[in-house]
Amino acid sequence: MQRGGRAPRRPTMAAARASLRGLLVAAERAAGPARPWEQPIPHVTRLLRHSSNQPAGPQASPDPRNRGLPEGVEYIPTRKKGKNPMKPVGVAWYTLYARTRLGYLFYQRQLKKAQERYPRGHSIPQPCCFPGVKILPIPVLSSNYSYLVIDTGSSRAAVIDPSDPLAVEAAIEEEGVMLEAIFCTHKHWDHSGGNVALRQRHSSCKVYGSALDTIPELTNPLADREKVSVGCLTFEALATPGHTVGHMAYVLDGEPFGCPPCLFSGDLLFLAGCGRLFEGSPETMLASLDVAMSLGKDTLLWPGHEYALECLTFASLLELDNPALDQKLQWATQQRQEKRSTCPSTLGEEQTYNPFLRTHRPELQAALGMQQGTREDPDTFRARVLKEVRRRKDLYKAT
Numbered sequence: 001m002q003r004g005g006r007a008p009r010r011p012t013m014a015a016a017r018a019s020l021r022g023l024l025v026a027a028e029r030a031a032g033p034a035r036p037w038e039q040p041i042p043h044v045t046r047l048l049r050h051s052s053n054q055p056a057g058p059q060a061s062p063d064p065r066n067r068g069l070p071e072g073v074e075y076i077p078t079r080k081k082g083k084n085p086m087k088p089v090g091v092a093w094y095t096l097y098a099r100t101r102l103g104y105l106f107y108q109r110q111l112k113k114a115q116e117r118y119p120r121g122h123s124i125p126q127p128c129c130f131p132g133v134k135i136l137p138i139p140v141l142s143s144n145y146s147y148l149v150i151d152t153g154s155s156r157a158a159v160i161d162p163s164d165p166l167a168v169e170a171a172i173e174e175e176g177v178m179l180e181a182i183f184c185t186h187k188h189w190d191h192s193g194g195n196v197a198l199r200q201r202h203s204s205c206k207v208y209g210s211a212l213d214t215i216p217e218l219t220n221p222l223a224d225r226e227k228v229s230v231g232c233l234t235f236e237a238l239a240t241p242g243h244t245v246g247h248m249a250y251v252l253d254g255e256p257f258g259c260p261p262c263l264f265s266g267d268l269l270f271l272a273g274c275g276r277l278f279e280g281s282p283e284t285m286l287a288s289l290d291v292a293m294s295l296g297k298d299t300l301l302w303p304g305h306e307y308a309l310e311c312l313t314f315a316s317l318l319e320l321d322n323p324a325l326d327q328k329l330q331w332a333t334q335q336r337q338e339k340r341s342t343c344p345s346t347l348g349e350e351q352t353y354n355p356f357l358r359t360h361r362p363e364l365q366a367a368l369g370m371q372q373g374t375r376e377d378p379d380t381f382r383a384r385v386l387k388e389v390r391r392r393k394d395l396y397k398a399t
């Protein structure tokens, strides 16, 4: 698995295992205790801080290709120089996580740890029922949500982002439903890691997602705006790149059930937050967020992670005088004290406090000390604002 090593001699199995264990431990240290890649990377943050005017520390050698990487790990730049929001070490870890088997082993360790730490899930699930449809959030890993969406008339069901196959299977059995579809928002293991096991158990179940992401067991690649029916349920796929190149969000049409549309946003959009820009520019992410916002204010937002408290706290440090934000933070604090889920919110609500959706708001721009250039295109300026909010959030997470 290692690339670029000298290795004329074959390592023994014990040495290979020890080396793999070392890499996993190093990856865990870099990624934090519980969350895979939404988590800040302390090591990277140190480098970010060093990178301004301060002299580089002992880990920062002049050659970024060697900086702090485990032996045999290559530095693979994924985006153009000057456009990449991550420093080289972050890029290398990300590449390992997203593209190699090491990422899968890392995910399995995180899964095991989360199952030990949260045997009943990180939050108390609160089903949402409308006539004919039931949406059941399934708390998995340390902060992820999978969602079981059931056509209650026919007991056919779809699941969004089944990262923990055991937890999802338990919900399927408890509800007594037939799994017909897996909708995968993107390739990251904490969203797609259960695809293989669930397909083995439910062989007729189809796996939907973008062909641009390497989604495990993908059977039905979807194009932007393509629709899929599961019983009476209709889902529409929206191409929303930025977090990954093939990220997709899914919209459940609520009209037949007299309910609002439901947006399953994966790592595009969280309550008061948005996903990190691993494989896209701020301009790309802004366009994707605009696509989501075009769904209408009453749309229910079902995000991929329970990040509300952290995101709202960060937002409250940016906008000091926003009553809607203060109110939501107070509410979320209470919810989380009781381990209750904070989803869904609505897109209308999100516009009142989510800084990533408020790039057009003068009060946020002023709080950031940013001004639109006299000849600057409004969307170019909004993308600059988004980039700055994202940069501050990435630093905030590490503190």
Ligand SMILES: [Zn+2]
Pocket (backbone or CB within 6 Å): 037, 186, 188, 243, 267
């Ligand atoms: Zn992700």
